[in-house]
Amino acid sequence: MKTVLRYVLTYKKSAIIALLLMGVELTVELLQPMLMGVIIDQGVVEQDMEAIMIWGGLLLFLSLLAFASGITNSFFAANVSQGVGHDVRRDLFTRIQSFTADQFQRFATSSLITRMTNDVTQVQSFLFMAMRIMLRAPLFIIGGLILAFTVHAGLASILLLAVPFLFLFMLWMMGKGVRLFREVQVRLDAVNRVIRENLVNMRLIKAFDRGDYEQHRFDEVNRPLMDENKKALRLLELTMPAVMLAMNIVLVVVLWYGAADLRVGDAQAGQVVAVLNYGTRIMFSFSTFSFLLMVFSRGRASTTRIAEVLHKDAGEEVDTYDEMYTIKGDVSFEDVSFRYPGMNVDVIKHLSFSANAGETIGILGETGSGKTSLLQLLPRLYSPTEGQIRIDQKDIHSHSVPSLRRGIGFVTQEAHLFSGTIADNIRWGDEQADMEQVKQAAQEAHIHDFIMSLPNQYETNLGQKGVNLSGGQKQRLSLARAMIKRPAILLLDDSTSALDAQTETSVLHTLEHLSCTTFIVAQKISSVQAADHILLLQDSELIAKGTHSELMQHSDVYNNIFQSQLQREEVHDGSI
Numbered sequence: 001m002k003t004v005l006r007y008v009l010t011y012k013k014s015a016i017i018a019l020l021l022m023g024v025e026l027t028v029e030l031l032q033p034m035l036m037g038v039i040i041d042q043g044v045v046e047q048d049m050e051a052i053m054i055w056g057g058l059l060l061f062l063s064l065l066a067f068a069s070g071i072t073n074s075f076f077a078a079n080v081s082q083g084v085g086h087d088v089r090r091d092l093f094t095r096i097q098s099f100t101a102d103q104f105q106r107f108a109t110s111s112l113i114t115r116m117t118n119d120v121t122q123v124q125s126f127l128f129m130a131m132r133i134m135l136r137a138p139l140f141i142i143g144g145l146i147l148a149f150t151v152h153a154g155l156a157s158i159l160l161l162a163v164p165f166l167f168l169f170m171l172w173m174m175g176k177g178v179r180l181f182r183e184v185q186v187r188l189d190a191v192n193r194v195i196r197e198n199l200v201n202m203r204l205i206k207a208f209d210r211g212d213y214e215q216h217r218f219d220e221v222n223r224p225l226m227d228e229n230k231k232a233l234r235l236l237e238l239t240m241p242a243v244m245l246a247m248n249i250v251l252v253v254v255l256w257y258g259a260a261d262l263r264v265g266d267a268q269a270g271q272v273v274a275v276l277n278y279g280t281r282i283m284f285s286f287s288t289f290s291f292l293l294m295v296f297s298r299g300r301a302s303t304t305r306i307a308e309v310l311h312k313d314a315g316e317e318v319d320t321y322d323e324m325y326t327i328k329g330d331v332s333f334e335d336v337s338f339r340y341p342g343m344n345v346d347v348i349k350h351l352s353f354s355a356n357a358g359e360t361i362g363i364l365g366e367t368g369s370g371k372t373s374l375l376q377l378l379p380r381l382y383s384p385t386e387g388q389i390r391i392d393q394k395d396i397h398s399h400s401v402p403s404l405r406r407g408i409g410f411v412t413q414e415a416h417l418f419s420g421t422i423a424d425n426i427r428w429g430d431e432q433a434d435m436e437q438v439k440q441a442a443q444e445a446h447i448h449d450f451i452m453s454l455p456n457q458y459e460t461n462l463g464q465k466g467v468n469l470s471g472g473q474k475q476r477l478s479l480a481r482a483m484i485k486r487p488a489i490l491l492l493d494d495s496t497s498a499l500d501a502q503t504e505t506s507v508l509h510t511l512e513h514l515s516c517t518t519f520i521v522a523q524k525i526s527s528v529q530a531a532d533h534i535l536l537l538q539d540s541e542l543i544a545k546g547t548h549s550e551l552m553q554h555s556d557v558y559n560n561i562f563q564s565q566l567q568r569e570e571v572h573d574g575s576i
């Protein structure tokens with residue numbers, strides 16, 4: 001809860017006004033039974049019309065005041081809860097942007113989405129209720145008891161006997177509620193995960209005709225959500241009748257003793273009515289409490305989940321370098337080993353090589369040999385477990401992450417595009433770029449002609465309600481996005497795999513003329529044949545390095561790969 005309260009401080013003015021207005025409503029509520037008692041005793045019993053008019057007028061005025069306060073309170077409470085919701089969502093988003101790869105692995109994407117949406121909504125409802133009625137219920141119980149005592153101590157002490165039991169019962173329910181609602185949110189994560197996977201992979205599911213299987217998988221997460229929700233609600237449904245029963249018994253006892261006191265003259269009718277009125281309202285406050293309990297339990301569970309994301313790890317790497325350095329592109333790996341956090345095997349073992357700025361490095365190797373992992377070390381998505389990576393002769397950790405990443409262009413294995421126009425997607429690499437630069441990057445990635453063939457050309461919308469691109473078109477658009485950055489180091493992770501041979505040759509030819517240090521991860525030797533250095537990986541180790549002709553002379557493995565790929569191409573071309 002501390003996390004949320006910190007956010008409320010930003011809106012403390014609105015929060016204080018809301019609480020003060022709630023105080024006005026509470027005061028009126030507390031005075032009403034007393035005034036009614038006075039009207040009965042001084043007006044009705046004494047048949048004094050003037051007293052009825054005066055006290056009745058005051059009661060009406062106070063009721064109107066409470067009504068106006070209630071409306072204004074809602075306005076300020078909404079201001080605080082919506083403001084806090086906005087700020088929490090903003091900070092969660094910012095925090096997630098700065099997540100390390102390790103932290104991403106710790107939280108499932110679906111869980112992060114639930115935390116940013118549903119959990120924030122729960123906190124908003126809780127805050128709104130807190131400022132609207134939450135404090136009113138317990139304060140009314142306390143204030144109501146005190147005033148009932150001033151009216152008639154004997155009858156009020158009957159009320160007092162029941163209240164501590166009900167309070168303890170409520171506290172116990174609250175503890176149980178928080179646990180149950182936390183479980184509900186976890187189940188909601190699972191439902192969101194399956195929905196997300198289904199929406200993303202809809203075509204695959206249809207192609208494999210796995211609709212029934214996925215339906216079954218969805219039912220398997222949807223049912224536990226319902227069950228868990230029912231369990232939590234059942235607990236809360238039990239609260240209201242339990243409270244009602246307890247308080248009704250108390251009211252009967254008050255009536256019993258009240259009637260006896262009336263008979264012997266120890267109490268006036270107005271006093272009995274006032275204490276009964278306080279008793280009824282205290283009971284109502286307890287039942288309101290049971291509803292608030294649900295909101296509080298959910299809010300509390302959600303706050304914990306939000307705090308987990310916002311919380312900064314003690315051992316987290318904090319960048320202390322503020323200066324922006326423009327990277328030139330010299331790269332060297334010195335005996336670098338790397339394993340993923342929490343794993344016990346190295347996926348890169350004692351790797352050493354160096355390349356000068358502007359050179360091209362081809363990386364070949366069987367699947368799972370560590371090619372992608374190697375590329376990810378350069379923008380510091382991960383850090384080496386052993387050894388040292390140097391950029392421009394300086395340890396990679398002595399460059400600030402922003403200056404490092406500003407100087408690196410990355411085309412990932414899977415081409416990801418964003419909703420928006422084609423121009424937006426290319427400009428995503430450099431938001432300052434003008435239309436000429438966008439077009440130039442598209443030309444370098446050999447996608448310009450295709451874009452010009454579309455009816456809306458660069459303003460064509462992608463994704464939902466827009467066009468869908470082929471795998472090769474997506475790859476080239478991702479390439480243009482990386483190129484527009486004019487990076488000093490360009491990382492291409494199997495980024496030409498979906499291109500036809502002719503287009504790939506044209507793209508590779510363009511890359512040769514770029515002045516950046518280019519890392520090309522590829523499956524085919526032909527994609528890296530012209531590289532200044534070729535690294536051949538096997539089982540996480542560098543087994544050979546050199547130019548194409550050097551490797552042809554010295555590496556049997558390279559030779560074998562070359563021969564087998566050559567044969568495959570010949571069969572493909574129909575030459576044998």
Ligand SMILES: Nc1ncnc2c1ncn2[C@@H]1O[C@H](COP(=O)(O)OP(=O)(O)OP(=O)(O)O)[C@@H](O)[C@H]1O
Pocket residue numbers: 340343347365366367368369370371372373374413
């Ligand atoms: N996030 C991760 N956490 C743990 N292990 C991982 C992670 N990503 C990859 N690995 C493991 O690291 C090893 C190297 O993976 P990597 O993706 O670098 O291989 P690759 O050579 O790029 O393969 P491919 O050619 O199939 O893309 C694999 O055994 C893989 O299972």
